[in-house]
Amino acid sequence: MLKRWVGLWVTLVLIGLVAAPPSNGQAQAVPRTLKFAVGIDVDTLDPAAQTTTTVQNMIDYVFETLVGLDYKQNKILPLLATSWQEASDGLSITFKLRGDAKFQDGTPVNAEAVKFTFDRLLDPKVTVPQRFIVDGIKEVQTVDPLTVRLALSKPVPLLLRNLTATVAAIISPTAFRKIGAANFTRDITDAGSGPYLFKEWARGTHLLLVRNPNYWGKKPIFEEVQFRVVPDAGVRETMILAGDVHVALLPPAPDVARIRSNPNLTLVEAPTDRTIFIVLNNQQGPFKDVRVRQAVNYAINKRAILASVLFDLGTVVDSPCPSSLFGYVPMQAGGWPFDTAKAKKLLAEAGFPNGFEATFITPTGRYIQDFQFAQAIASQLRNVGIRADVSTMEWPSYVAQITRPLASTKIEMAVLGWATPVLDCDGTLYGQFHSSQQPPGGLAPAFYKNAQVDQLLTDARTIANQDKRAALYKQAQTLIWNDAPWIFLWTQKWYVVTVKNLQGLAISPIEKWDAVYATWK
Amino acid sequence: MGGYLVRRLLYTIPTLVGVSVAVFLLVRLIPGDPARVIAGLLATNEDVDRLRVELGLNRPLYVQYALFMRDILSGNLGISALTRTPVLIEIGSRFPATLMLAITSTVLATGLGVVAGVSSAASYNSWFDYAVMTVALAGVSIPVFWLGIMLMLVFAVHLHWLPAGGYGGPDHLILPAITLAAFSLAIIARITRSSLLETLEADYVRTAQAKGLPHRLVIYQHALRNALIPVITVIGLQFGTLLGGAVLTETTFAWPGLGRLLVGAISSRDYPVIQGVVLIFAVLFVLVNLAVDVLYAYVDPRIRYG
Numbered sequence: 008m009l010k011r012w013v014g015l016w017v018t019l020v021l022i023g024l025v026a027a028p029p030s031n032g033q034a035q036a037v038p039r040t041l042k043f044a045v046g047i048d049v050d051t052l053d054p055a056a057q058t059t060t061t062v063q064n065m066i067d068y069v070f071e072t073l074v075g076l077d078y079k080q081n082k083i084l085p086l087l088a089t090s091w092q093e094a095s096d097g098l099s100i101t102f103k104l105r106g107d108a109k110f111q112d113g114t115p116v117n118a119e120a121v122k123f124t125f126d127r128l129l130d131p132k133v134t135v136p137q138r139f140i141v142d143g144i145k146e147v148q149t150v151d152p153l154t155v156r157l158a159l160s161k162p163v164p165l166l167l168r169n170l171t172a173t174v175a176a177i178i179s180p181t182a183f184r185k186i187g188a189a190n191f192t193r194d195i196t197d198a199g200s201g202p203y204l205f206k207e208w209a210r211g212t213h214l215l216l217v218r219n220p221n222y223w224g225k226k227p228i229f230e231e232v233q234f235r236v237v238p239d240a241g242v243r244e245t246m247i248l249a250g251d252v253h254v255a256l257l258p259p260a261p262d263v264a265r266i267r268s269n270p271n272l273t274l275v276e277a278p279t280d281r282t283i284f285i286v287l288n289n290q291q292g293p294f295k296d297v298r299v300r301q302a303v304n305y306a307i308n309k310r311a312i313l314a315s316v317l318f319d320l321g322t323v324v325d326s327p328c329p330s331s332l333f334g335y336v337p338m339q340a341g342g343w344p345f346d347t348a349k350a351k352k353l354l355a356e357a358g359f360p361n362g363f364e365a366t367f368i369t370p371t372g373r374y375i376q377d378f379q380f381a382q383a384i385a386s387q388l389r390n391v392g393i394r395a396d397v398s399t400m401e402w403p404s405y406v407a408q409i410t411r412p413l414a415s416t417k418i419e420m421a422v423l424g425w426a427t428p429v430l431d432c433d434g435t436l437y438g439q440f441h442s443s444q445q446p447p448g449g450l451a452p453a454f455y456k457n458a459q460v461d462q463l464l465t466d467a468r469t470i471a472n473q474d475k476r477a478a479l480y481k482q483a484q485t486l487i488w489n490d491a492p493w494i495f496l497w498t499q500k501w502y503v504v505t506v507k508n509l510q511g512l513a514i515s516p517i518e519k520w521d522a523v524y525a526t527w528k
Numbered sequence: 529m530g531g532y533l534v535r536r537l538l539y540t541i542p543t544l545v546g547v548s549v550a551v552f553l554l555v556r557l558i559p560g561d562p563a564r565v566i567a568g569l570l571a572t573n574e575d576v577d578r579l580r581v582e583l584g585l586n587r588p589l590y591v592q593y594a595l596f597m598r599d600i601l602s603g604n605l606g607i608s609a610l611t612r613t614p615v616l617i618e619i620g621s622r623f624p625a626t627l628m629l630a631i632t633s634t635v636l637a638t639g640l641g642v643v644a645g646v647s648s649a650a651s652y653n654s655w656f657d658y659a660v661m662t663v664a665l666a667g668v669s670i671p672v673f674w675l676g677i678m679l680m681l682v683f684a685v686h687l688h689w690l691p692a693g694g695y696g697g698p699d700h701l702i703l704p705a706i707t708l709a710a711f712s713l714a715i716i717a718r719i720t721r722s723s724l725l726e727t728l729e730a731d732y733v734r735t736a737q738a739k740g741l742p743h744r745l746v747i748y749q750h751a752l753r754n755a756l757i758p759v760i761t762v763i764g765l766q767f768g769t770l771l772g773g774a775v776l777t778e779t780t781f782a783w784p785g786l787g788r789l790l791v792g793a794i795s796s797r798d799y800p801v802i803q804g805v806v807l808i809f810a811v812l813f814v815l816v817n818l819a820v821d822v823l824y825a826y827v828d829p830r831i832r833y834g
Contacts (some may be wrong), residue, residue, distance in 0.1 A: 029625030044782075050610045134582060134612075193614045210621040212695045235694055237782040238792075241677065242693055246782075249692040308827040403797050404562030409566065428570070450569055453557035464704050485759075498681035 035508070037527040040250040042230040044243040049214055052190040052205070054176040055128055057441055058136045060428070061256070063173035064519045065234050068216050069111075070176035070199035073102055074167055078515040081333060081430055087177055087325045095400050097162035097471045104153045108223045112286040113195035113202050118149035123180040124162045137428075162471045168333075168429045185503045202227050202523055211236055217437045217449065227523050234422045247272065249506055254505045254522065255514065266504050274467070276502035277514035278322050280329040282435065283316035283374055285367075285384065285494035286409070290454040292419045293363045302353035304343040306391045307384055310498055316380045321497035327436060327487045328497045331516035333473070334432030334480035338488040343411070343495055350391045362392020369397055369422035375499055381422050384494070394419060409452040413445065418452055424499065428517050432480045437464045440487055455492035500503035536821055540814045548600065550802070554594055555794075562797035566610055583609050583801075591769035596803065605807070606800035610793070616802035618789060625695055626785040629777070632705040637712035638763050641758070644713070650747055652725065654793040658772035662718065667714030676707040695780040704781040708774050712766040719762050724755040730755025733747050757828050764820030768813040 049062050054070050057063045075086040081102070084265050086101040108116035125147045128140070135141075142186060143163035150158045169175065182198035183191060191198075195205045202224065203216040218227060235252060237243045244258035244266070250497060266274045287294040287303070294300050311321045319417040323342040327334045356361065369381035381397045388395055399406070427434025438444055441464050443449040463483040467476045488495075501518045511525040538601035563580035565572075571579075584595065599606050605615035648660040660795050683703060690699050727733065728751055736746045773787025788807060793801035825831045 051612065056612075058571065131578070134579060136571040136579065138575050139570070182797050189612075209695075209784070211625075211788060235782065236784070237693065238788065239779050239782070242680070242780055242782060244690040245677070245685060246694075249680070249688065251684070251692045251694070402589065402796065403562075403565045403795065404558070406564055406569070407559040407561060410561070425569075448573065485648070517761055 018072050033291075038253065040233050041228070041229040041509075041522070041525075042254070043232070043234045044237040044246050044252040044255040045234050046236075046240065046243065046256055047240055047345060049208060052195045052208065052467040053191045054173050054178065054508055055133060055135045056192065057173055060518050065214055065216075065521070066176075066195070066199075067201070068203040068232060069171055069195060069201045069205050070157045070173065071105075071144055071201045072172070072175050072179065073170050073177065076168070076430070076515075078331075078430075078513075078517075081331070085172070092165070093471075097159070099156055099158045099203045100166060101150065101154060101156045104155065105223070106153055108200050108254075109221060110182060110197065110200045111219055111221070112179055112182045112185075113177055114181045115152075116177060116200050117156040119152070120177055120180055121155045122147040122149050123183070124175070124177045127178075133175065134520060137172070138175045139173045139430075140169045142169070146348060157417060163244065163473050164468070164473065164476060165340060165429055165431050165433060172428050177261075181510075191511070193339075203232060206231075212360040213371045225524065247506065250506075252518075253509055254503055256503050256520075257501075258504050260318050260320055263320065263502065270292055271507055273505050273507055273509070274502060275505060275512050275514055275520075276320065276500045278331065278498055278516065279426065279501045279514075280331045280430065280435070280516045281374075281499045281501075281518060281519050282327075282329045283321065283423050283424045283496045284420070285496065286418065286421040286423050287453075287493060288419050289418075289492050290413060290456070293359065293365060294419065297490055298353045298355045298357040298446065299359065300494075302357070302391065303388065303393065303494050304491050305346045305350035305353070306393070307343075307387050307496070308344070309492055310347045310439075312383045312463040313389075313497060314382050316383050317376050318495075320375050320500045320501070320502065323497050326484050327433055327440065327493075327495065328432040328480065328484055329435060331498075332427070332430050332432045332435065334436075334467075334477050335485075336481045338484060340363055347390055353392075353393060359392070359509065362394065365393060365395045366417065367395035368408060368418065369399050369403070370402050371399045373402055373405075374422065374424045377422055380496075410446045410450065412447045413454055414448070416452065416454075420494075421452060423452070426518065430516060432484075433464070433468055434445055434479065436483055437468065440464065440483075440492065455487075455490070457486060457490060460486050460490075491494050494499045506515075532825060533822060536818055540818065544807070544810055546608075547805055548596075549593075549783045550711055551806045552596060555797075556589070556793075558797070560797050562799060564610055573790055576713055599809070605804035608793075608801045609795050610798045610801070615800050618801055619786065619805060619808055621791050622784055624788070625783060626771060626773050628701060629634045629704055629708060629768060629774065629783060629785060633708040633712065633761065633770055633774075634767045636705055637709040637716055637766065640709075641713040641716030642720050642759065645717040645759075646724060646752065648717065649721045649724035649728070650743075652715050657721075661721070664714040664717045667710040667717075670710065672707060672711065672774070673780050673829050676703070676777055679703050679707060679807060680780070682694040682750075689792060693783070694782050695782070700781075704777050704783050708770065716759060719755070720755070721758050722728050724751060727751045730754075737758065738812050758825065760823055760827065761820055762815065764816055764823075768816035771812045772809045786822045790821070 016246050045061055052066060054066060073086060073088040075084040077084050086105060087108055089105045091100055091102045104116060109117060120399050128135055138462040140430050143159050143161055144157050145160040150156055152169040152192045160520060179198050186194050201218050202222045204219050206217045207215040216232045218230050237246060240257055240259045243255040246252045248256040263274060287300055303462055313319060313321045325337045325339050325342045325498055368386055369377050371378040372403055379400050385395045385397050425435055425439055439451045440455050440460055441458040442461050445454050446452055460483050463479045467479040470476060501514050503520055507513055509525055510528055512520055514520050563576050563583060563585060567576045567579050584592060607614055607748060608618055644660050648657045651657050680692050680703060683690045690703055694700055733751050736750050773785045773790060775787035775791050778785040778788040790805045
């Protein structure tokens with residue numbers, strides 16, 4: 008009896024599959040809800056507590072900062088502040104606010120709100136993991152309802168850039184008090200001044216935003232924006248292929264070629280300031296010698312790896328500082344040359360004619376094709392006699408490895424990436440090459456120490472004249488490049504896939520997308 | 529029966545205490561500093577240290593455990609290190625999704641599995657029997673994420689019959705439930721079949737057949753009830769496991785369940801969530817096992833009095 012039913016069902020299913028209608032064409036009308044598939048869930052909605060770029064990107068729709076950034080020209084733009092005046096001694100800056108901006112709860116964006124925001128960011132009792140954004144601000148003074156002055160404890164050349172970060176988003180004191188500090192991580196109703204209102208956050212499922220009908224600026228065309236949490240990269244790609252979402256972040260790198268040639272999809276990709284490199288232990292082991300470090304730089308064919316392992320999702324670096332940052336100067340056209348003969352010669356000079364063995368660790372899935380390119384690099388190193396076995400571990404364990412101080416570190420070679428949300432060489436050069444940043448003081452596991460570089464970088468942090476700073480950075484980059492504390496590799500591209508109808512989605516060098524004013528064809 | 533029940537309930541307490549201690553110690557043995565992981569690479573050491581104090585991670589281990597036990601006993605599972613939300617709210621927001629998926633998969637697997645197993649046993653050694661057992665072998669062997677992605681490709685991408693994932697109405701539940709049910713279905717089918725075959729060897733069945741009863745009556749009225757007893761245990765275990773969250777299926781279908789919550793918490797070293805979720809799993813699993821034991825005792829008098 009069951010056998011007959013099974014036979015019937017199988018036949019019906021087969022008929023259904025064969026006779027199924029062809030795939031739907033794309034809908035042409037502007038969708039009411041623009042749907043994104045993102046890889047991680049919101050951890051906190053509070054701008055001050057933000058640590059992850061993607062989450063910041065989502066709440067950028069709801070909040071605004073005093074100033075914005077034109078990424079193409081790397082210039083500061085007015086946003087909630089229309090103009091600003093730096094004091095001649097560099098110890099304060101005065102902002103004039105636009106008069107017509109209102110928070111979503113109807114209260115005005117005034118000096119009191121700015122003071123409230125920054126007082127909160129400076130309060131040691133409030134959790135602000137990226138407090139470096141307000142580094143140097145001593146006090147906030149309300150001069151008049153539309154004028155606010157930031158008093159500084161020292162000149163801060165990066166101040167305006169820092170203020171473009173999501174962490175420095177201006178929040179409504181009224182809304183904050185209504186929601187309460189404890190609930191602000193999960194409820195930001197009417198607390199921002201941006202083009203979208205917070206509507207709903209269903210944990211693990213989605214973040215839903217609704218267009219702000221009273222926004223002071225240009226109205227976006229999508230009534231709603233939904234960010235759906237889809238942790239698996241392949242599934243994000245499947246969803247956009249199935250028509251369930253309009254934008255999918257970071258599909259799997261190996262599928263990028265196919266996406267590029269798909270007529271229904273657009274791959275939007277752009278270089279970022281995330282520089283990828285191999286950390287070398289500059290103070291212990293075989294990489295102590297600068298010739299060995301230069302040799303391994305010569306030994307790697309970066310272009311080949313980018314083409315065949317990274318599917319062209321990177322750009323070879325020609326400086327320790329990525330090209331999108333202020334202060335960048337190219338050191339060597341085309342990056343460090345690929346020259347196996349020279350590599351072997353340098354190794355022999357340094358006393359390693361037969362190469363040596365080294366440990367080599369990499370994370371998996373943290374950077375584009377990290378485990379894969381590490382293996383490619385290891386095989387290229389074998390050509391010059393260096394035998395490195397690649398081992399991997401999950402991210403928190405990896406972080407524990409790279410934050411060990413010199414006395415207990417086991418690192419000889421390690422894959423790492425570094426990106427700064429502030430487009431200035433300071434973030435990368437100071438953070439990775441100043442000797443004070445070696446673990447445990449910071450996260451520069453190359454243990455590079457050059458007193459001259461230290462001085463140049465410290466000076467560049469404190470003087471306000473941008474031309475002078477640029478000159479200091481040029482010198483610093485030259486010294487660092489020749490010292491080769493890393494194997495310099497590439498900067499990653501950041502990429503999303505959208506349906507063809509969506510136009511105008513741009514990607515900035517700090518790994519954020521901007522689709523607030525995207526259009527639909 | 530009452531004494532049996534009470535005894536089983538009392539046994540659960542040392543189990544739960546043991547689980548809570550084990551989890552508390554084990555997560556702290558994994559390398560990785562939660563404060564640094566949560567604050568991110570760009571945070572300065574001062575801010576990481578501040579976070580560490582806030583999370584209570586700088587206190588000695590026994591103090592942390594004492595606070596943990598005090599919280600548990602007052603019904604408070606702590607606050608998530610990552611989202612500052614009470615762990616109970618984090619779990620509570622994911623539990624309905626996990627429950628829905630677990631129940632649907634179990635019902636599907638049981639319904640189809642028992643039917644397949646019985647028909648297979650009834651037509652022992654026929655082509656049908658071999659076909660069903662081959663399908664069962666596939667169900668047990670096929671990786672869950674592969675099956676999920678294949679189903680998604682066919683039904684969502686090519687046919688557009690069903691959504692490709694996410695949490696929503698019944699149409700969102702179909703593919704994940706089928707994917708998850710495949711493994712349980714296969715196991716239940718095999719156990720049902722072997723249990724029924726074994727039962728069919730029994731004396732009382734031979735008597736019934738000798739009496740001239742029709743084959744169908746022998747199987748469904750006499751043999752099946754007794755054959756289903758071990759199947760109940762298997763169903764209970766499968767359901768208990770599914771309540772623990774099916775991480776691979778949840779990740780593949782972007783289903784917001786407890787499995788994903790746990791794996792995410794491990795990746796970000798969110799100790800309170802890890803401890804809370806594992807404890808809840810343990811409680812649920814213990815309760816399901818208890819229910820199965822009680823049901824078992826109810827169905828099989830030999831257990832009750834033996």
